[in-house]
Amino acid sequence: MMDKRVPPLEQLRRRIAGEVVSLFNDRSRGEAPVIRRPAESWFGPDSVTWGVHGDVTAMMVGGVASLLLQMLHPKVLAGVWDHSNFRADMHGRLRRTARFIATTTYAAESDAQAAIARVRAIHAKVSGTLPDGTPYVADDPRLLAWVHVTETWSFLAASLRYGRKRLSAAEQDRYFAEMARVGHALGADPVPTDRRGAEALIATMRPELRVDERTREVSRLVLEQRPKNPLAQPAQALVMQAGVDLLPGWARSMQGLGGGTTLGAPLVRAGTLGVARTLRWAFG
Template structure:
């Protein structure tokens, strides 16, 4: 945390320390990403605005994971080549760090991060249970991961941060994020909300749920008691993430929040978002 972000308010300090601890692994020497004027995006970009809100990014991140895991090949890549079952928090933390670095860090750090992710993808390949081959460098799979993230992050920000967001700014966000998706090898790349909707609709016939999908969803939404995600606001973010899913995706997962719970989840998440904004202001 930079000198300018320090505060003498003990409540703010406690909240900040908890958030910093959740997203930065001190044992690995991680420290918060420093914002740079030489980042891939300028301080006036829509990406800086959307990605700077912790609560909405947590909810959007969970929604995007639940969407991504509906694709058998994406699920297989995670299942076969990661330790998410024993370290779900670590996976979410690494994803958050990738987003923070590619959004705010110096351009050289962002480009190095993208190269590292691409090198990891080089070793992620295998076969589905039915024998179908998968490869993490498949442009269509990368496009699916990209569109679920961008759509979920944007929808979460609109719901909890900027419900009046203009359509022009929404389109600008998709256009900005296409820079990252393209650098990772995704194709096709949605540059408007309409293109994102079309890409998601075109992928729906390939989506399905099996026992492994259900296991991933359970780990995301019901983390182990020893995980930091098990505490508030982690559990609330999970419920907010489910609420962000399209109705058809909730149906595939077998998730059907009650009509009475939804307003409570939204109000609670908004309250957490406002508290975090106050703490980091």
Template sequence: MASGPAAAIRHRAKRGIIRQVRALFNDQARGERPVQRSSDALFAPGSPIQRVHGDVTSMMVGGVAALLLQMLHPAVLAGVWDHSNFRTDMLGRLRRTARFIAVTTYGQRDQAVAAIEKVRAVHAHIAGITTDGTPYRADDPHLLAWVHVSEALSFLDGWQRYGSRPLTAVEEDHYFADFATIAAALGADPVPRSRSEAMALITTLRPELHADDRTWEVARIVLGHRPDNMLAIPVQAVTMQAAVDLLPDWARAMHGLPTPPAIVRPLVRTGAMGLARTLRWAFAD
């Protein structure tokens, strides 16, 4: 193993990156620590879902894209707008989502089940009326299906673009089938179990989507967020640009976000790929 000043510098750089990432995904003020991988998790080690959900860049980029997609459904948007402190604590909401994904993907089976039951209990008390007078409930299987398929497609597409090795078509379907077990346990219905089923569900649900001032306000908050740590600002900028680029053209248009010019897209993707490689280097043993 290499030693000396150069090795010490690399070690400090890695530790610094790891600290920043863990601070992003764990509320250290509340004593949260990274979720430990368990041999008794819901999914097998090395399974497609563990590979996809374990890649920091893919999940950051895919997570932001998923959130922007989800907010295009008026009832989902209303639930977030009326029943969360998202506008004042965006990082907190993203952390909670990331932690739920980590616990249900890697945590001990009993911890994963408990996390799912906790979310179901919260959803059971969330209800309201959209701006057009339509009643909604957070535990509506139909709405949960939209939230799930938005996440599944965005996480997977983030991996396929920025992961270390793209999944095969068979592995993609394995990913959807595994993730479907979590969605079904949360009460979502229908739940896609393959890429083709996921794309069909998106097509079915698209007529229900709508964008208005509140949708665009959420997008402004998400994409305009600036981290407290000045060193993290470039990383944040790359992540947000890559998330917008990951969105389907129709979703980007609904948000009023410009399509990156052809000459810019390679720069965005190169930047995000560079970020992915740096983070994998930092977390490598």
């Protein structure tokens, strides 16, 4: 029911913010948004990481791109395919990933360390073999490095394209240096500490990447995600296309998304910038 004491524009602002918050927090499990702890967090409000991760649109776009990149590594794909229920609950997986990032970015150091410990405990139990018989383990430092570098590269790329603040080359390097703390804590090795190092690591690992029917199935599930509220579905579809558009050309080609987006890159980017401005207004 609408509260007549609250101006209509303010009601709209609250409704938009509430819808976005619900995407990242499972109310059925009593999850509340992660509380920012400036004095106790790993990074703090003066860090580049706080700024990059604080832009909701850029994080959503970067999250889509990072998942599509990560699943190109057959061992990473196998770990997810064999040991999770992502096919039945892709939104849940996306939500848990977003919550992990929020916790390690903004929460108290003790909460960040607890989140890291939970992830490492899960990884320690994940192992198996690829369809060709090659063994894999989820806590392989090189696989963790691939997950880490694709995630940080994607978030920074999305921030550069859709974020509020222009980042200098030095600030971009500082972002990778700051996020190296999370990579090391997860057990990744090697962990890049600047943009050149991140792009070099991605290039080094490209010969290991593959695409098969399982890769395409994961991509389809990611890109077909839709919020329950039909009013939010056009914006969500735009974010998904922006994630595809953010991918390097070689990754789009591997995924069979070589044509980019259905709307064309200029329209997708303009529309996504509009979504970004709306969400910044909604969150003040």
